[in-house]
Amino acid sequence: MRPNGCFGCGQDNPYGLQIESHWEGDEVVCQWTPKEYMIGPPNYLYGGISASLIDCHSVNTALSYAHKKVGNDDKYDRSIQMVTGSMNLRYIKPVPMREVELRATVEKVEGRKYFIKTELQSDGITCVRGDVVAIQLKAAQ
Ligand SMILES: CCCCCCCCCC(=O)SCCNC(=O)CCNC(=O)[C@H](O)C(C)(C)COP(=O)(O)OP(=O)(O)OC[C@H]1O[C@@H](n2cnc3c(N)ncnc32)[C@H](O)[C@@H]1OP(=O)(O)O
Numbered sequence: 001m002r003p004n005g006c007f008g009c010g011q012d013n014p015y016g017l018q019i020e021s022h023w024e025g026d027e028v029v030c031q032w033t034p035k036e037y038m039i040g041p042p043n044y045l046y047g048g049i050s051a052s053l054i055d056c057h058s059v060n061t062a063l064s065y066a067h068k069k070v071g072n073d074d075k076y077d078r079s080i081q082m083v084t085g086s087m088n089l090r091y092i093k094p095v096p097m098r099e100v101e102l103r104a105t106v107e108k109v110e111g112r113k114y115f116i117k118t119e120l121q122s123d124g125i126t127c128v129r130g131d132v133v134a135i136q137l138k139a140a141q
Pocket of ligand 1: 001003004005006008009055056059060063082083084085086110111112113133135136137138
């Protein structure tokens with residue numbers, strides 16, 4: 001997806017998180033390592049960064065799933081646009097300042113609403129769980 005200035009996944013945003021999400025079976029996964037200044041509580045990741053990671057990874061999961069639904073597996077179609085409608089997070093354990101893994105699944109699709117479940121894990125342990133509703137924008141008339 002270029003050009004892409006998204007704070008979460010934009011490769012063209014040098015100040016962003018630059019996450020890269022990809023399919024692994026029925027899940028969309030991403031490995032990502034925090035920068036030192038993204039700290040919140042001593043030794044642990046700032047919660048807003050976890051939220052941003054889950055937000056962007058979930059919306060990208062919905063976006064990619066919407067592409068697959070119309071038989072488009074590899075080419076970004078800018079007419080398919082997705083935004084976060086709502087996001088509910090449960091912070092289960094503090095997130096250590098080292099590599100994390102995001103794992104997302106599409107729970108269901110209702111019309112333009114994509115219900116995504118995403119876990120943020122550290123060393124295989126789920127630290128944050130997110131329920132995200134991504135909404136596909138109405139196609140431009
Ligand atoms: C380059 C690629 C980069 C891709 C990655 C991007 C990741 C970025 C993630 C983000 O940060 S997105 C920015 C944060 N989100 C926003 O700014 C969204 C702001 N809100 C809106 O634009 C509109 O409110 C929205 C598009 C979400 C809904 O407006 P619509 O006019 O399309 O909705 P409508 O009222 O027609 O409702 C359609 C359905 O969605 C439901 N709905 C609407 N808003 C909702 C909401 N906020 N949460 C959950 N459901 C919602 C609504 O109940 C209804 O359900 P039903 O069909 O079952 O009746």
